[in-house]
Amino acid sequence: MSALVIADGVVFRGGSRTAGAAVGIRDGRIACVGTLAEAREAAGSGAYELDAAGGLVTPGFVDAHVHLGVGAMDALRCDLSGAVSLAEIDARVRAFAAASAAPWIVGGGWDPTLFPASGPSAVHLDALVPDRPALLLDADHHGAWANSAALRAAGIDRDSPDPADGRIERDPDGVPSGALREGAMQLVARLLPPPATDDVARGILRRSRELLAAGITGWQEAALGAYGGFPDFTDAYLRVLADGSLRGRATGAIWVPRDLTVEGVDAFVAHAVERARANATAGFPSATAKLLLDGIVETRTAHLLEPYGGEDSRGLSYFPPALVQRLLPALNAAGLAVHVHAIGDAAVRDALDGFAAVPDEMRERVRNHIAHIQLIHPDDVPRFAALGVAANAQPFWASPTALFRQSTLPAIGDGRRDELYVFGSLHRAGAAMAMGSDWPVSTFDPWDGIHVAVTRRPPGEADAEPLGAHESLDLATAIDAYTRGSAELLGIASGALRLGAAADLAIADRDPFTASTDGIHETTNAATVVAGDIVYG
Template identity: 80%
Template sequence: MSALIIGNAVVFSDGRVQDADTIGILDGTIVAVGTAASVRDAVGRGADELDARGGLVTPGFVDAHVHLGVGAMDALRCDLSGAASLDEIDARVRAFAADSPAPWIVGGGWDPTLFPATGPSATHLDALVPDRPALLLDADHHGAWANSAALAAAGLDASTPDPADGRIERDADGRPSGALREGAMQLVARLLPAPATADVARGILHLSRDLLRAGITGWQEAALGAYGGFPDFTDAYLELLRHGTLVGRATGAIWVPRDLTLDGVDAFVAHAVERSRVNAAEGLPSATAKLMLDGIVETRTAHLLEPYGGSDSRGLSYFSPALVQRLLPALNAAGIAVHVHAIGDAAVRDALDGFAHVPAVDRARVRNHLAHIQLIHPDDVARFAALQVTANAQPFWACATALTRQATLPVIGEHRRDELYVFGSLHRAGAALAMGSDWPVSSYDPWQGVHVAVTRRPPSEPDADPLGAGEALGLATALDAYTRGSSDLLGLGGGAIAPGRAADLAVADRDPFAAPASGIHETRNVATIVAGAVVDA
């Protein structure tokens, strides 16, 4: 029998700091929470002890929307994340190409704000990779940069129409300029060589340890399916699970293919049910489908109710309302929850309208959620609670970054500044909240996201103007969403520090409730416990 006592702790659970300083664990389950004496009596002699040194102990953080598979692929490719200038991007691409014998140069992570609004050009990339095709995805993974050889390999020219779910940026003569948005990426990405499953699995394992070090004990891989040059990561996860090397509670969401039609709904639902059954038997719960309804605001591909500034475009909608209203009830009736990517207010409304067509008894059996939710029409805020739809927030974005100032507000209007990421309004309206990072798009460190949720300012910028100060969450609310909220959403069985609950815990180096909110981002995780065992990540 394994036994662990965590003492000298500030214990946070159920949305508040508890009147307790010690936690007792036996065989992976919490058995006592209270004073040191009472917990020792419950646990008995011979327990290992962990001194929290006055730090906050929370339920393990759970990332309800992360892409470890994408991060693993990025590590195998030309990694441009963090490059702060065009010169640095150029140097990284040249160096990678010089060292790589691969027939394609593939990678990504470039910052869109370093390029014009129309995106990077093929001629620029031709100078860096002149001898073979190259395709580099941006930091959001919603756009790609192709050189002339890649465009030619895919047969793209002035006569190539835009796909229904994307856009080919073009020069003055109508020829593809090198920037591909959303579904247009797939026109080139479908040609990329497939990576070895073992290589991807090793990358996922390495990154999962990074999550554990940050206090994240569970997560949802937000897209299990081939799209945008990435393979289906299911086999990589199952390989890790079969070898028993994956620590932490992983779940997955089965990708809804972009070419799904009304006639194919029943077949897809049957496929999702079978995939869920097989994956669960291997230890990867996947009773969720991932439906991507629109793109992102910055490239005018998010689906809006009102036109983007200076145009009559309302962005892109990847699935018709009729299909959404057919698919969501069919999935829920089969016991499959739906994880929706919805950035624009029109996409959010389409999703909620779809959930409104689900009988209440079916909605109650699953855990539906909308992720990202950058813009929500005020009339739709209360519908989250009414339809039992969880708001799956990515809080790190909810501040005025360079991207917000340079690419978001210019296309939707400065007057909408306080309408972005209305987490406070959702909470006041009774919506269930969960949180995630969307890593590698933003930091996976939960304390960075919690900092922004509470202050609405970028970490380390205490004097910045808050983005929609009225939409800030209290520290207790944000922590509860990132722990209990996400755990409940994914059905992981933790989420609380109470007898009978799974002992998945995170130990911080301080008590952020005892200090100004401006310092929340300085909090560091110092120990992670999964199923009662201190993780050596």
């Protein structure tokens, strides 16, 4: 529609709220934020009027780290997400295998807390899929469950060494057990038949509509590259962009291959620059490279400065510091930002050291960021602001969940409980804050993530002991990070309700500022506007 008026809202902009305000929109841009009469005049005659009914009107939420393509493929495969017991997992796998004539059974989403710390076994999966290879990734997509046929197809046996960037779990006698961590997944995943691009494109379109329904108007596809049994999702995105069916503002990050060497940096940067140019021409901004530096704490593959509890290991580092300090300056010099996955404090330090090797004038031209940031050494917290590196937080994780109690704390020790997810410290030190979900690893609902950022408790568990309450953010700061902060990080020009800005908005069913913080997660999205069009609600 060419003109829209949003009436009777509580308008959030610049961290402040204005009750009873209206927004006038014309030709896809914000023409007025003021009284209803002013908004009507700015929108012009014939404008459609939407009643916000006292709900909070914010810029559209922007998810700075989401795997929409992975979620799309999970729906095409054996989907184990949400299964609450081994019996349910077994039933889903059996049913999917019985209904599929595919040469491989592929899927994932299983909850690691339902299995021993060493992971699931091939023998277990053999009983569910005895007639062909099967590979099922866990909910984090950092580990996989293979049956015996899949291990044989990949040539994985007692004598197989662990890859440099992963681990093959083994029985006490040294025989591979069926659980594969990090780079070890790729030993099997490289054998999987590729999916049809049309199927993936339809899945991305369907999932994008779910994001829009949650108030998310823009996002970053966090990894454009083949890895872990997933294809490069670029072609699928270009397909739905070409036919005009994708309504949200999608951006992407080009995957840095795990086998990159110092000698191959220049060739990779040239390749990434050309891909970014071609994607931008097609309406898919992707002037960012995605660098995965380590794994996750729960499988003891995150890279730590100090050893994990009960062992000498400090986890896995996927790229040596020398390569990081060569690659990051080369990418920034070419005009490409870098989106780093760093969970452990050693990985965060390696990333910051790499950014420190970039001349100031080069860093200032791009938007570098580090995602996940589960552990950061106190000495490194102020370096984010000093180096102009944004903290790309996934706040939903920052609470004492079952996975936290069963896997995270035993790995790092109770003494580090309050050192996790130091969002408050980063904000106080002046770091630019952005937020995302990492869906399908966790929910993409922004209000659930904001709830945890503010309360440090799981939604609906008001009596839970908060995880490092001193690291909480206030509600205004969290909303600002999930809207303006993420939009600025991704170069999306719709993160603020200001005159002339692209009219991407989310309208909540209430004003969460007027109630207890324990109920933030009960806020739901009532309507979503993209470029002045109501796309949900």
